[in-house]
Amino acid sequence: MESEELRNVGLKVTSPRLKILSLLENAKAKHMTAETIYRQLGESGEVIGLATVYRALAQFEAAGLITRHQFEGGQTVFELERGPHHDHIVCVRCGRVEEFYDKVIEDRQREIAENLGFTLSDHALTLYGECSGGTCPAKNG
Amino acid sequence: MESEELRNVGLKVTSPRLKILSLLENAKAKHMTAETIYRQLGESGEVIGLATVYRALAQFEAAGLITRHQFEGGQTVFELERGPHHDHIVCVRCGRVEEFYDKVIEDRQREIAENLGFTLSDHALTLYGECSGGTCPAKNG
């Protein structure tokens, strides 16, 4: 359970941390802002200080439990680090976020870094465009 | 000259705009924050309001004269849009920024977007790592 996860990464098991982790697992949206997490918890009766949410998220990230993404224009979003690495494509109209993984790109990144004399430690790749989903205003423009 | 550039994109030619454009062209650093631009202008006797710097940069970007990048941890940087498109690799130790262009990655991005039903309009790719440059503290442990 979630208590295990916290212990495994050396964090004390506390009520706010459990609630935040649990929300991240059960929420309908996979990518959430700190504000959203704070509000959703509040609405379901689990009132937690906003500062605590930010602190917990920072610790979860440092511990490798979650990742942080900064999509342009929007605020920082967090998501559970489950499954393999992936990057994102964001609809500039409706905000829909899809995930993808591309081995060709991942490999090229490593080669590029090497050629430039860098030891690659991380990367951020986000594509932006207009989607053709049913909820996208771009469809019935 | 710079006046031409401004006229060509439909912006009035004003003293602050000319000074900012000129600084971007002559500065040693290619990627600069609004603050840095503001401070460097002030130090060279060309005092301009910070708000004006931000406004001008936003207009230059909308006009396609410059591009904006948000490297993680740091603040937004701007650079002249000259020459072909490129992405960046940033040293997480010393902050050094190098540029690169990779056709394989660019092409793959377009394909990925199409496969997901998106019309690609933009992308942000930044690699992070440790460089081996002479100024990098990573070199002398």
Next chain:
DNA sequence: CTTGCACATGAGAATCATTATCATGTAGCA
């Protein structure tokens, strides 16, 4: 089962980059 202490929490203040306001100045065209 207690106890102690390092660490966690929450409310609110503080910070920092960026944007908005508004009174005044000016580019560019008739």
Next chain:
DNA sequence: TGCTACATGATAATGATTCTCATGTGCAAG
């Protein structure tokens, strides 16, 4: 030259995130 829409600058406001500090608590040692 004069008009008018737009630009400027000082400053206030905003919004996300972080800090402060008084208080509460997980948990390991006894």
